[in-house]
Amino acid sequence: METKILSQRMEKILGLDTPPLAVKIIKVGETLPSVKSPPQKSRYCQLLTLARKGQTLMLTAEDFACTAAKAALGFALLPEKSPLEKCFVHLDFS
Numbered sequence: 001m002e003t004k005i006l007s008q009r010m011e012k013i014l015g016l017d018t019p020p021l022a023v024k025i026i027k028v029g030e031t032l033p034s035v036k037s038p039p040q041k042s043r044y045c046q047l048l049t050l051a052r053k054g055q056t057l058m059l060t061a062e063d064f065a066c067t068a069a070k071a072a073l074g075f076a077l078l079p080e081k082s083p084l085e086k087c088f089v090h091l092d093f094s
Contacts, residue, residue, distance in 0.1 A: 037058050040065075042059060043066040067079060
């Protein structure tokens with residue numbers, strides 16, 4: 001089935017306000033795609049917003065401005081005693 005049709009079906013079934021996005025994590029040793037990186041360190045959520053507007057971008061581990069997203073995607077551990085870590089422990093997400 002065509003990607004556009006699948007996207008429209010997902011939007012309808014899930015009640016999405018915007019089309020679904022695809023995120024590809026490149027493994028070590030894989031060739032990097034010919035996709036531009038943001039001009040500065042960026043937050044993952046910022047790039048998702050740009051993707052919703054039609055941009056295709058690549059974010060390397062070094063380009064992350066958000067330690068929480070970097071850790072959530074497996075590129076790093078949360079720094080010890082970070083405010084975010086304290087919040088997760090307090091909310092029992094540990």
